[in-house]
Amino acid sequence: MGYISQKYPKGYETERRTEDPSMDYAIHTPKQLGAVVRGQRKTLKLSQTAVASTVGLLPKTVSKLEQAPDTATLESLFKLLSALRLELVVRSRAQEPSPREW
Numbered sequence: 001m002g003y004i005s006q007k008y009p010k011g012y013e014t015e016r017r018t019e020d021p022s023m024d025y026a027i028h029t030p031k032q033l034g035a036v037v038r039g040q041r042k043t044l045k046l047s048q049t050a051v052a053s054t055v056g057l058l059p060k061t062v063s064k065l066e067q068a069p070d071t072a073t074l075e076s077l078f079k080l081l082s083a084l085r086l087e088l089v090v091r092s093r094a095q096e097p098s099p100r101e102w
Contacts, residue, residue: 024089030070038066040084055079 027033041051041062048062057079065072065080081088 030068034066034069037069037080037084037086040086041066044084046084051080051083055083057083 025032025036027036041048048059048066051057052059052062057076061072061076062080065077069077078088
């Protein structure tokens with residue numbers, strides 16, 4: 001995914017560097033999703049305004065998705081993922097979720 005540097009929720013490193021654009025991130029909470037989205041935007045060196053304008057969102061919607069993605073619509077999320085060249089993959093996991101995840 002590139003370079004991501006910010007405060008992460010539990011389970012994520014404070015700073016991560018990789019040259020592999022196909023890096024996968026296991027997302028277990030809305031805050032983790034917001035952190036990855038923000039990190040990708042920063043990796044691409046795009047402002048919230050620039051990203052928003054490419055897919056017909058308002059900059060405040062991009063901010064909302066980065067800060068509190070659980071309050072945004074799925075339509076907005078998918079538009080933002082598209083603008084950032086990200087995709088959502090859902091797969092089964094081998095273990096039960098821990099109580100702290102939700």
